[in-house]
Amino acid sequence: MHIVMVECNPNGIAGIANALELGHRVTLISADPDFYLNASPLAKDAYAHPNCHVIKSEQAFSIDALVQLVKEVHAANEVHGVTTYSEYHTVHAASVARALGLPGLSVEGALNARHKHRTRLALRDTPGVRQPRFAHVEDPAQIEAAIREVGFPCVVKPSDGTASLHVLHLTNEDELQAYLADLAKVADYGRGVTRIPDLLVEEFVTGELVSVESVVLADGTLVNLGITDRTLSGFPYFIEMGATYFRGHSLEAELFAMNEKVSAGLGIDFGFIHTEYFLTADGPVLCEVNGRLVGGIVPALMKISGGVDPYLEVIRLALGETPELPFPGEVIATGRWFGSPVEGELKAIDFTALKELPGYHDALGYREPGRPVSKLSRSNFDWLGHVVFTGADRDEAHGRAEAALDHIGVEVAVKVAR
Template identity: 85%
Template sequence: MHIVMVECNPNGIAGIANALRLGHRVTLVTADPDFYLNASPLAADAYAHPNCEVVKSADAFSIDALEQLVKEIHAAHPVDGVTTYSEYHTVHAATVARALGLPGLSVEGALNARHKHRTRLALRGAEGVRQPRFAHVEDPAGIEAAIREVGFPCVVKPSDGTASLHVLHLTNEDELQAYLAELAKVSDYGRGVTRIPDLLVEEFVTGELVSVEACVLADGTVVNLGITDRTLSGFPYFIEMGATYFADHPLREQLFAMNEKVLAGLGIDFGFIHTEYFLTPEGPVLCEVNGRLVGGIVPGLMKISCGVDPYLEVIRQALGETPELPFPGEVIATGRWFGSPVEGVLESIDFAAVEELPGFHEALSYRAAGRQVSKLSTSNFDWLGHLVFTGTDRDQAHGRAEAALDRIDVQVSVKVAR
């Protein structure tokens, strides 16, 4: 069968590779094919596969242009499914799937999840769904009025952002002005992804951050799969530094019940969905909804835990098949990301002292030696790599991964001012 992937993400190249191994034809539509070649060790072999076609299009983020392009692809080789692993392109995949009459998330549901202000507005007043106090800012000129409405401390974020990019905790007016000055320089997120002007100002909510991973089947049934905990960096940024996929959270039933209400309220009717919640003393508070499979290393953690590859199941569902669902198993897998403490040129990363530890499963560098690296400071894009460890329970897995971080040998050369 023929699947069209509208962009991807570096880890998601594994899904493309697995689909090719099963004999499917894959067409990857992307504005920047080299992005994946530089970010995934699997990309070169996938690109070279006879059943893989990579279509480069600078206009891929234009929905009209993308729809026309995929119709041309469909005319040459009939398309059986359309999907994406990319947060930036969920609306695009939904729109193209609808245009071809193929399975997919409703466009309205995709929009409500993709744009954070739409999520808040659609669920405002929804019974059983707690949200932070918020203000939607359509023009940056209205930010000060929104801040007065919500108050300091608050969190400001672009409505169409992802990976914690440009999300900041603010405590005063000076921090706000500095934030707006920096954001004004950002017109796009790379790969042709243009930024919309909308911002969201939210009450600062304290509490553990977790996510509910779910799948909405073709008949609209919401199946809650498991919970992913999150380890975050300190203020003022919110960089994800760790994740564990498991089943036995004490608020599981409460989270699952709220998740069903959230997805129904947004019109999310198909596919794997990743929804984040803050755990406050009053109960879960909705952080955000992503109309696609959870990103980063979590799909890999899911596969370790239960043996089901969620990347491949996304493709199978888009092709009209009933997906096998990756419920957490007896093995608990956790991951930790790491970065550089300084900006410079990466000389080497040595995992030898990590690989000998109990529970070690995987260590991966995202950067090749000789490349410029940034200081781990503002977003998930500052990651240098990750570790994955397993355990018989969450505490054991956590402890093993945390201890291993101190045994990574990262060498970075830094220019010294003279």
């Protein structure tokens, strides 16, 4: 069968590779296909596969242009499914699927999840769904009124952001002005992804951050699969530094029940869904909703624990097949990301000492030697790599992964001012 992938993400190239291995044809449409060649060791072989067709289109972020392009692809070689692993392109994939009459998330549901202000507004009066106090800012000129409404401390974020990019904890007016000055320089997120002007100002909510991974099947049934815990860096930014996929959290029943209300309230009616919650003293509070499979290393953790590859199940679902569901198993897998303490040129990453540690599963560096690296400071895009460890339970897996970070060798050349 023929699947169209609207953009991807570096780890998602594994899904394309698996689909090709099963004999499917894959057309990847991207504004910058070389991005994946530089970010994924699997991309080169996937691109070279006879059943893989890569289309470079600088107009891929224009929905009208994308729909027309896929219609042309469909006319030449019938398309049986459309999907994406990219947060930036969930609305695009939904729009193309609708245009071709193929399975997909409703465009309205995709928009409600993709734009954080729409999530807040759509669920504002939904019984049983707690949200932070918030103000929607359509123009930067409204920001001061929004701050007065919500108050300091608060969190400001772009409505269409992802990977914690440009999400900041603010405590005073000077920090706000510096944030707005920096954000004004950001017209796009790269690869042709333009930024909308909408912002959210939200009450700062304290508590553990977790996500519920779920899937809405073709008949509309929502299945809650498991919970992913999150380890975050300190203020003022919110960088994800670790994740564990498991079942058995003490608030699992309440989280799963709220997750069903959130999905229904947003009109999310198809596909894998990643929904984040703060666990406060008063119970779960909705953080945000993503109308796609969870990103980063979590799909790999799901496969290790449950034996089912969620990347491939995303494709199977889009093709109209009944997917296998990646529920957590008895073995618990956890991952930790790491970065550089300084900006410079990467010389080497050495994982040799990790391989003899109990529970070691794998480790991966995201940058080649000789490439510039940023200081781990602002967002998930500052990651240098990850490690994955397993354990009999969450505590054991956590402890092993945390201890392993001290055994990674990172060599960075730093320019010294004279």
